[in-house]
Amino acid sequence: MSDVTPGGDQKNVAVQPPEGAATLELVEVKRGMFGVDGSGDTSGYGGLVTPVAMPAASSRPYGNWFDQVIDVLTEVLDEAGVPPQQAIEKVVVDLHGADSADAQQAELTIDVAREHLVAVCQALRDDQDLRFELSLGVSGVHFPHDAGRELHAAYHLASITHSRRLRLEVTAPDEDPHIPSTTSVYPSNDWHERETYDFFGIVFDGHPALTRIEMPDDWVGHPQRKDYPLGGIPVEYKGATVPPPDTRRSY
Amino acid sequence: MSAPTDHRPHAAPHATRPAGNEDMSSTVRAFEAYGDGDWDDIAREAIGEERIVVNMGPQHPSTHGVLRLMLEIDGETVTEARAGIGYLHTGIEKNMEFRTWTQGTTFCTRMDYVAPLFQEAAYCLAVEKLLGITDDVPERASVIRVLMMELNRIASHLVCLGTGGNEMGATTVMTVGFTAREEILRLFEAVTGLRMNHAYIRPGGVAVDIPEGFTTQARAALKNVRGYLKQLTDLMLANPIFKARLTDVGVLNLSGCMALAITGPVLRSTGLPYDVRKDNPYCGYETYDFDVPTAKGADCYDRVVLRIEECYQSLKIVEQAMERLDRTEGEPVMVADKKIAWPAQLAVGGDGQGNSLEHIKKIMGTSMEALIHHFKLVTEGFRVPVGQAWQTVEHPRGELGVHVVSDGGTRPYRAHFRDPSFNNLQGVSVMCEGGQVADVVVAVASLDPVLGGVDR
Numbered sequence: 001m002s003d004v005t006p007g008g009d010q011k012n013v014a015v016q017p018p019e020g021a022a023t024l025e026l027v028e029v030k031r032g033m034f035g036v037d038g039s040g041d042t043s044g045y046g047g048l049v050t051p052v053a054m055p056a057a058s059s060r061p062y063g064n065w066f067d068q069v070i071d072v073l074t075e076v077l078d079e080a081g082v083p084p085q086q087a088i089e090k091v092v093v094d095l096h097g098a099d100s101a102d103a104q105q106a107e108l109t110i111d112v113a114r115e116h117l118v119a120v121c122q123a124l125r126d127d128q129d130l131r132f133e134l135s136l137g138v139s140g141v142h143f144p145h146d147a148g149r150e151l152h153a154a155y156h157l158a159s160i161t162h163s164r165r166l167r168l169e170v171t172a173p174d175e176d177p178h179i180p181s182t183t184s185v186y187p188s189n190d191w192h193e194r195e196t197y198d199f200f201g202i203v204f205d206g207h208p209a210l211t212r213i214e215m216p217d218d219w220v221g222h223p224q225r226k227d228y229p230l231g232g233i234p235v236e237y238k239g240a241t242v243p244p245p246d247t248r249r250s251y
Numbered sequence: 252m253s254a255p256t257d258h259r260p261h262a263a264p265h266a267t268r269p270a271g272n273e274d275m276s277s278t279v280r281a282f283e284a285y286g287d288g289d290w291d292d293i294a295r296e297a298i299g300e301e302r303i304v305v306n307m308g309p310q311h312p313s314t315h316g317v318l319r320l321m322l323e324i325d326g327e328t329v330t331e332a333r334a335g336i337g338y339l340h341t342g343i344e345k346n347m348e349f350r351t352w353t354q355g356t357t358f359c360t361r362m363d364y365v366a367p368l369f370q371e372a373a374y375c376l377a378v379e380k381l382l383g384i385t386d387d388v389p390e391r392a393s394v395i396r397v398l399m400m401e402l403n404r405i406a407s408h409l410v411c412l413g414t415g416g417n418e419m420g421a422t423t424v425m426t427v428g429f430t431a432r433e434e435i436l437r438l439f440e441a442v443t444g445l446r447m448n449h450a451y452i453r454p455g456g457v458a459v460d461i462p463e464g465f466t467t468q469a470r471a472a473l474k475n476v477r478g479y480l481k482q483l484t485d486l487m488l489a490n491p492i493f494k495a496r497l498t499d500v501g502v503l504n505l506s507g508c509m510a511l512a513i514t515g516p517v518l519r520s521t522g523l524p525y526d527v528r529k530d531n532p533y534c535g536y537e538t539y540d541f542d543v544p545t546a547k548g549a550d551c552y553d554r555v556v557l558r559i560e561e562c563y564q565s566l567k568i569v570e571q572a573m574e575r576l577d578r579t580e581g582e583p584v585m586v587a588d589k590k591i592a593w594p595a596q597l598a599v600g601g602d603g604q605g606n607s608l609e610h611i612k613k614i615m616g617t618s619m620e621a622l623i624h625h626f627k628l629v630t631e632g633f634r635v636p637v638g639q640a641w642q643t644v645e646h647p648r649g650e651l652g653v654h655v656v657s658d659g660g661t662r663p664y665r666a667h668f669r670d671p672s673f674n675n676l677q678g679v680s681v682m683c684e685g686g687q688v689a690d691v692v693v694a695v696a697s698l699d700p701v702l703g704g705v706d707r
């Protein structure tokens with residue numbers, strides 16, 4: 001079917017960021033209108049190329065209390081002998097439609113190099129100007145096309161002392177799905193890391209008992225990954241089947 | 252534990268001994284329990300240093316669903332307790348990735364089925380963040396959300412108190428609790444058409460406005476709820492047996508709660524007034540007048556007191572919300588953007604459901620564009636800009652977090668729910684170890700886990 005799809009044979013599409021803009025965080029490039037190849041796309045949109053880029057790194061000033069937290073974190077990491085430029089890969093401020101970072105819906109994301117994750121967590125929890133005492137768990141995301149950083153883990157921290165919230169994002173490649181465990185700093189992440197391991201196959205090094213938590217112990221594969229095979233549904237009519245949802249036409 | 256009355260050795264078959272076939276004693280180890288001593292002495296004599304591991308659940312009436320507790324016991328004392336979960340895992344998060352953003356509410360409402368509106372609200376607030384329409388949600392929609400969430404909080408706490416009482420053998424506590432909850436479920440039915448699994452709160456607002464005369468109906472119902480709450484208070488809080496069973500049981504202090512990120516009434520029972528509604532307000536909670544009750548004991552009894560007190564605080568918020576609803580009658584309950592607002596002018600038809608006939612007549616008869624638009628929005632859904640968002644709300648059981656990731660499509664790329672029950676169950680070990688087996692039931696009931704939310 002791909003021969004009827006105009007532009008279906010395109011291989012590499014370089015997406016250039018606009019002049020002067022920060023590098024976009026490209027996680028995927030979609031083709032066509034319906035997401036699935038060979039589905040008989042006769043819509044004329046077969047040549048459509050849609051880059052999927054996550055919000056790019058923000059530049060200073062971030063606004064609100066965000067600058068202060070980054071400054072203090074940089075300082076504390078420096079004192080602890082962790083090079084802050086390596087530990088903090090990127091700072092992203094999502095305004096979510098607001099005019100400034102002062103709005104309630106603005107979010108701060110710090111991308112952290114995985115080897116420095118525990119040190120960053122320790123600093124965020126213990127320094128009196130940071131005091132992110134509460135860890136609200138780990139959420140995994142799988143971006144199979146984000147080469148070299150396919151597996152993302154997002155940690156949401158809350159500071160009760162200062163009424164602040166932020167997100168740490170850590171990535172790991174599919175070939176080496178290891179992220180250090182944060183249970184030594186936030187014991188509550190125990191089950192959350194087990195859950196993320198169960199669903200994404202991220203191995204949290206140093207976790208006290210990294211076993212499956214939701215799926216049966218002998219389950220094969222990690223179901224929340226995008227490459228996890230989904231079953232189709234057999235239909236009792238002329239041997240037809242409903243294809244698995246990820247191979248169906250989508251928008 | 253009464254000692255066996257028959258002191259003769261090798262008497263009638265005992266519970267710890269295989270009955271009938273005496274040959275089985277060669278393959279199955281048998282214990283004989285007789286004598287006047289304390290059960291602990293008998294057990295020590297018969298069992299010695301052997302470990303006894305008891306599985307409580309996953310099908311046990313007092314584990315609130317399919318929770319499995321693995322207890323290592325020494326006589327009546329629990330020396331080690333672990334929780335096993337996963338028996339109700341239905342892959343809701345994965346399923347949400349294959350449905351539109353609007354259909355997502357239909358899935359997430361089924362997670363914690365005792366407090367469905369909180370998942371809906373948190374999910375919709377997160378999607379609205381991604382869409383950048385947080386400030387565009389009409390005031391009336393936010394007020395309805397607050398009203399529904401607070402009613403749901405009361406209903407959820409009533410289930411917690413009722414089942415908690417039932418598990419200790421106090422059936423009246425359960426019947427009163429469930430009767431009171433029924434009043435609230437009737438209100439839900441009047442607004443959403445369903446008693447649970449509402450899918451009522453939608454990205455951009457709510458599915459449909461409250462029916463005419465709802466506030467009058469609600470005021471009458473809540474008067475009854477207040478009466479039932481009074482009954483529950485009288486029945487539980489001064490009851491010496493109840494107090495003896497709950498006081499200083501399942502203690503988890505502030506540092507324990509913080510280390511295990513346990514939030515909600517369990518955290519507040521240690522004296523820390525942490526409540527997301529105050530700490531990081533959403534849906535306009537900063538404009539309502541209410542208190543965050545706390546206690547000092549950090550035990551199961553204080554958590555009961557707190558839950559009752561929270562019900563009264565919720566009633567206070569509900570009254571303020573109803574006042575605002577009376578004032579904003581006729582105002583929109585969905586964002587004005589027709590590219591997001593579900594094109595539903597819902598009205599109850601002859602068959603008790605469906606879209607308004609007026610609307611159908613218009614789109615089928617006179618406006619082809621409206622029909623196309625309706626069709627596209629319902630089948631394909633709206634697109635959500637690339638990015639991720641996190642939203643937490645104060646769930647009856649603690650802090651509920653939603654992490655949604657969009658790849659710019661019409662379906663969530665990833666939706667993750669940080670369910671408070673899931674997290675709080677980590678506290679079972681600390682709360683139960685060193686206590687009695689009977690205290691395990693009380694301690695778990697004070698955490699109030701709902702396994703639908705735990706396993707998702």
